[in-house]
Amino acid sequence: MAAKPPAPPAPRLYLSTPVIEDPAALVGTLSALLGKADIAAVLLRLAPSDPxxxxxxxxxxxxxVQNADAALLVEGHADLVARGGADGAHLPGLAPMQEALPSLKPDWIAGCGGLTTRHHAMSAGEAGADYVLFGEPDAKGQRPSADAIAERLEWWAELFEPPCVGYAASLEEAEQFAAAGADFVLVGDLIWNDKRGTAAALVDVEQAIKQGHAALLERLKAAQD
Structure with a gap:
């Protein structure tokens, strides 16, 4: 009798910051948030300035971030990762990632988003992306439907080794993407714009992820029986 494949672990949180100019306020908020949930990484988004x-x-x-055993990735600015002491960079598309890879590998993480087609996602994985992100808004604020994002996550999780990340704009999406097999769920405005405060929002997202993961385990169990 063949051994059953191990159950996938629950997705971990990937927290995107607002676009910041002065990090002072963010540092205080992050310090509190990082102790409230299982945050694997933080994506730092920076307003334009000099190097x-x-x-x-x-x-x-x-x-x-690193004192809380999480990784810090910088959106773009692969050339500043080493100087800033970050753990890697998130690149907004296949071409920017390919351009940044020589300066990042093998010491730093190279994540890739802006992948509008399956072919681009596979190309990013083959090129050496440490993860692929699906579902983030484009430059015009447009993004695929939640069902389309979930379908892409499920496809990737079943076929490829590099982790996949789902960008969740709501609690429902966080649950749906966890159920689809995402390795990480990226949240940003969902946390920062919650009127109850960031900590309460984060707790709710983590609970939604757990519910989605439970649904995934039930689906996998049913498929094996």
């Missing part, structure tokens, strides 16, 4: 100022901002946030 020295950007590096200073990265350093300020990196210390807090």
């Amino acid at each position: 020295r100022s950007l590096t200073t901002r990265i350093k300020a946030v990196a210390q807090v």
Whole structure:
């Protein structure tokens, strides 16, 4: 009798920051949030500035994130990852990722988003992306439907080794993407815009992920029986 494949672990949280100019307020908030939930990584989004100022901002946030045993990734700015003490960069598309890979590999994480087709996603994985992100808004704020994102996550999770990340804009999406097999769920405005506060929002997202993961385990169990 063949051994049953191990059950996949529950997805972990990947927290995207607002676009920041002054990291002081964010550092205090992050320090509290990182102790409230199982956050695997933080994506730092920076307002445009000169390289020295950007590096200073990265350093300020990196210390807090890494002290909580989470990874700090910078959106773009692959050239500042080492100087800022970050753990890697998130690149917005296949071409930017391919351009950044020589400066990031093998020491730093290279994540890739902006993957509008299956072919681009597979190309990113083959090129060496450490994860692929599905569902984030484009430059015009448009994104696929939740069902389309879930379908893409399920397809990737079943066929490929690099982790897949689902960008969740609601609690329902966080649950749906966990049920689809995402390795991580990325949340941003969902957390920062909650009127109850970021901590309460984060707890709710984590609960939604657990519910989605439970549904995934039930589906896999039914398929094996």
